[in-house]
Amino acid sequence: MAGLDPLKPAADTLFAYLRDVIYDYPRAKLDVSRLPEAFADFGQGLQYFGAMLSEMRDFAQELSMGNLQCRPPSRDNEIAAPLKMMHASLRHLAWQTQQVAKGDYNQRVDFMGEFADAFNEMTKQLELRTNNLQRMIDEKTKSVVELKNAILKTMAELVEYRDDVTGGHIERTQRYLGILIDAMLARGVYAEEMASWDIKLVSQSAQLHDLGKIAVKDSILLKPGKLTDEEFESIKQHSVVGEEIIEKIITETTEREFLEHAKLFAGTHHEKWDGSGYPRGLKGAEIPLQGRIMAIADVYDALVSNRPYKKAFTHEEASNIISESRGTHFDPALVDIFLSVSDEFEKIALFYT
Numbered sequence: 001m002a003g004l005d006p007l008k009p010a011a012d013t014l015f016a017y018l019r020d021v022i023y024d025y026p027r028a029k030l031d032v033s034r035l036p037e038a039f040a041d042f043g044q045g046l047q048y049f050g051a052m053l054s055e056m057r058d059f060a061q062e063l064s065m066g067n068l069q070c071r072p073p074s075r076d077n078e079i080a081a082p083l084k085m086m087h088a089s090l091r092h093l094a095w096q097t098q099q100v101a102k103g104d105y106n107q108r109v110d111f112m113g114e115f116a117d118a119f120n121e122m123t124k125q126l127e128l129r130t131n132n133l134q135r136m137i138d139e140k141t142k143s144v145v146e147l148k149n150a151i152l153k154t155m156a157e158l159v160e161y162r163d164d165v166t167g168g169h170i171e172r173t174q175r176y177l178g179i180l181i182d183a184m185l186a187r188g189v190y191a192e193e194m195a196s197w198d199i200k201l202v203s204q205s206a207q208l209h210d211l212g213k214i215a216v217k218d219s220i221l222l223k224p225g226k227l228t229d230e231e232f233e234s235i236k237q238h239s240v241v242g243e244e245i246i247e248k249i250i251t252e253t254t255e256r257e258f259l260e261h262a263k264l265f266a267g268t269h270h271e272k273w274d275g276s277g278y279p280r281g282l283k284g285a286e287i288p289l290q291g292r293i294m295a296i297a298d299v300y301d302a303l304v305s306n307r308p309y310k311k312a313f314t315h316e317e318a319s320n321i322i323s324e325s326r327g328t329h330f331d332p333a334l335v336d337i338f339l340s341v342s343d344e345f346e347k348i349a350l351f352y353t
């Protein structure tokens, strides 16, 4: 899965460099040769700006300490030029002061207005460039996030195309999940567990809950009739395989939060409250909350959808089945939440039929 998010390490490198340029410039170092081609120009531009800023800052620091012998920056641009002018003015002022000390009272200063203008121009330019950099960081971050979401969606759809004859399962379960989470937040159910959740991230990560189906054979996944015990065992593997794939991605990326949620969704959405689920037979609150919520969203969608082996149940029938499984298949507190918002589930189910 090394190709999942190839631009992420490069973007991280650039962002770290930008932060160092802005806040900790002596540490700012960037090896452009290690960046992918898409970032090469951007990286080179940044490197030039970083080096220039670093040189300006060294020079300004020397000036602020009163060292008028320091060498002005070699580059010539809208930041360096005023700094050089200030340097020349200060040197001239020092020379004039020495002349006064020697008794030459004819000395007059007539450049302090220009000095102030130069100083103000320099700080204005620095401010402008720093703001531009921040904007560049924001834009790049946005594009990397968009890229990541597009890759995720594609992965989820790849699974769906193989498995779901009616289509839209992933999108619907994501919406059902959102309804349940909103209602839980509104009623303060499991509020403590969800306090640290980034809800948008959690909802996106749910798309990968059936990722492990990639590894299940078509002949089993699409079989219209009843599965043999052996075939059912093979289907059950999808939760563990999903976990393993996501775990592998986790080792190759710095972004963990999203994937940790995804791993829990994939690995525990078929566990049951009474311990009769799979793959581990977890019981009650041993089942991560992500898996307990997804269980309801996933089963509701399966019930109200046509499948090769069964016709769709009505919304009422599906709600009754979920209600009857309160405390056996499903977390009782979450069934209560479901029943309180089941009309919203129905609207979504109807929208897709």
Ligand SMILES: [Fe+2]
Pocket (backbone or CB within 6 Å): 209, 210, 238, 269, 270
């Ligand atoms: Fe599943």
